[in-house]
Amino acid sequence: MSSGIFTLELSKITIETIRAFREQGIAEGLRVEYKEDFPQDIERTICAFANSEGGIILIGVQADRNTNKPVSIPGIELKSGLEEKVVNICLSHISPTIMPEVKVCDFKSSPDKTESDRAVLFIRVHRSYMAPHYLINTNEILVRVHNRNSRADLRTIEALINRREKAKSAPEQITPYLGTKEITIATDVYQSVVICPVFPLDNRIHFNKENNERLFNVVNNVLTLTTSKPRPWHLELLSYDSSGRITRYCRVSRNGRIAFQRTATVENSRLYMYPSIRFLMKALKAAREIYPHFGFYGELAVGLIIVGTQNLLLGFPANRYLDRDYRCEKAEIFINRTIQYDELFNFKELIQDIINEFCLYFGLELNKEIISEIADELMN
Numbered sequence: 001m002s003s004g005i006f007t008l009e010l011s012k013i014t015i016e017t018i019r020a021f022r023e024q025g026i027a028e029g030l031r032v033e034y035k036e037d038f039p040q041d042i043e044r045t046i047c048a049f050a051n052s053e054g055g056i057i058l059i060g061v062q063a064d065r066n067t068n069k070p071v072s073i074p075g076i077e078l079k080s081g082l083e084e085k086v087v088n089i090c091l092s093h094i095s096p097t098i099m100p101e102v103k104v105c106d107f108k109s110s111p112d113k114t115e116s117d118r119a120v121l122f123i124r125v126h127r128s129y130m131a132p133h134y135l136i137n138t139n140e141i142l143v144r145v146h147n148r149n150s151r152a153d154l155r156t157i158e159a160l161i162n163r164r165e166k167a168k169s170a171p172e173q174i175t176p177y178l179g180t181k182e183i184t185i186a187t188d189v190y191q192s193v194v195i196c197p198v199f200p201l202d203n204r205i206h207f208n209k210e211n212n213e214r215l216f217n218v219v220n221n222v223l224t225l226t227t228s229k230p231r232p233w234h235l236e237l238l239s240y241d242s243s244g245r246i247t248r249y250c251r252v253s254r255n256g257r258i259a260f261q262r263t264a265t266v267e268n269s270r271l272y273m274y275p276s277i278r279f280l281m282k283a284l285k286a287a288r289e290i291y292p293h294f295g296f297y298g299e300l301a302v303g304l305i306i307v308g309t310q311n312l313l314l315g316f317p318a319n320r321y322l323d324r325d326y327r328c329e330k331a332e333i334f335i336n337r338t339i340q341y342d343e344l345f346n347f348k349e350l351i352q353d354i355i356n357e358f359c360l361y362f363g364l365e366l367n368k369e370i371i372s373e374i375a376d377e378l379m380n
Contacts, residue, residue: 005056006031006124010292015105018058018120019073028068028147031055036062038076038121042086043093044142044149047133049125050098051152051160052144060120068147075118078106082121095136099297099341100125126295132160189264189308191276193283196257198299198338215252218289222282223248223262256294258287264306270315270325271306273358277351277378280304288344297341304354306333314362321370326362333361351375 005013005021028034031053033045038059049055060075076082083102090098101124106116132141132152141152141160152160215235219225225237225248239248249261260283265275284302291297306312312328335357339350352375359366366374 006054007295010101010103010124013103013105013122015073015107015120018061018105018122021058022061022070022073025069028063030144030146033057033147034061034063034068034070035059036074038085042123043089043135046090046098046100046123046125047094047135047140048142048144048149050094050100050128050133051131051142052127054125054127055144057123057125058120059123060118073120075107075109075120078104078117078119082119086121086123093136094133096130096133098125098128098133101292101295101297124295126297128298129163130298131163132157189266189271189306189310189312190261191264191279191307192259192261192303192305193280194257194259194301194303194305195283195287196301197255197296198301214293215290218286219250219252219260222260222279222286223250225250252290256291256296258283258290264308266308267315269310270313271308271328272315272317273355274317274378276304276306277354277358280354281347281351281378284344284347284350288341291341300339300341300344302337302339302350304333304335304358307331312362314359314364321366321374322364326359326364328362330361333358348375348379351378 005017008017026032031049032055035042035057039045042057042059045055045057049057058070060073061070062072062074063069064071082104086100086102090100101122103122104119105122106119108116109118134141141157142149143152143156144150212235216225216237219237223237224239226239235252237250238246240246247263249259251257251259260279262279265272280302287300308331311331312333314322314326314328316322335354337350337353339347343350352371355371355374355378356366
């Protein structure tokens with residue numbers, strides 16, 4: 001139970017979870033900090049946790065001054081904007097930016113209350129592969145030592161830089177392309193979407209029956225897949241046509257890489273843009289649900305790849321934006337973007353950029369108003 005609060009899905013963290021954690025009497029230490037009130041320097045602990053092994057901060061929990069163990073949960077005043085306050089502090093005080101998981105766990109201060117009036121603010125910070133992080137105002141690089149935030153010495157800073165460089169040296173994580181995994185299909189065009197952390201994850205997800213069922217349901221909102229092949233290191237989902245050829249495919253890897261592949265929608269040698277971008281949008285929405293299970297909320301590489309053995313023609317519904325055929329001679333479209341996890345909740349700008357780049361592959365330039373109009377149609 002003590003480790004559950006470090007890995008439990010954020011939506012499942014409640015005041016009861018925190019009360020059960022308090023009952024275990026775990027003292028403040030390398031990965032735990034209690035605060036009775038909202039601290040003025042919370043960015044110091046967030047920065048230190050990210051540079052170290054990660055940790056949780058429970059604001060609204062009182063600890064004994066001698067033992068550093070939790071003794072009560074008085075909570076803090078329940079009011080709007082608590083989560084945004086933490087996010088804004090991270091954005092304005094820490095570089096590179098850290099985006100911790102934050103949740104307000106509300107409760108009633110007494111049984112006679114008609115609604116919740118108190119809360120514990122739960123903050124979970126993960127070990128960062130973008131370390132070293134520093135405080136913008138003081139240029140301090142902090143690490144967690146026992147139950148304190150301390151300035152990092154030169155050796156520790158070198159270790160943090162090595163951690164970041166090691167993460168950067170994994171090009172297969174950064175380049176969102178399926179590469180060797182080619183789907184055998186009936187037509188000559190297929191499309192892929194690959195989403196993965198820019199910096200590799202530390203195998204945070206566990207493939208067990210519960211997670212596999214959850215992932216299967218999320219993935220099937222993108223592609224209807226019929227066969228599941230769980231492995232210790234990844235989950236593969238596939239579908240076959242009547243002749244036994246793979247036509248749809250998905251892989252979710254423990255390092256955070258999510259890959260979808262399917263046949264492209266082609267009619268009369270014309271590739272229609274809308275289905276391809278809707279495919280990408282569905283994949284992004286799936287990633288939005290999957291990454292909380294990794295405890296990941298950082299920087300993502302997103303790729304849309306369309307490959308054909310013949311030249312491609314671009315199509316819109318009823319040729320709405322076309323006065324002639326536009327052809328992609330390369331028969332391959334590769335669009336790559338780097339985004340933050342938060343952009344998965346409002347990605348109109350991302351979709352506009354992809355529409356623009358998609359059209360440029362065919363030598364078609366659309367003005368901003370038309371691109372915005374197309375994006376609105378796709379978002380609805």
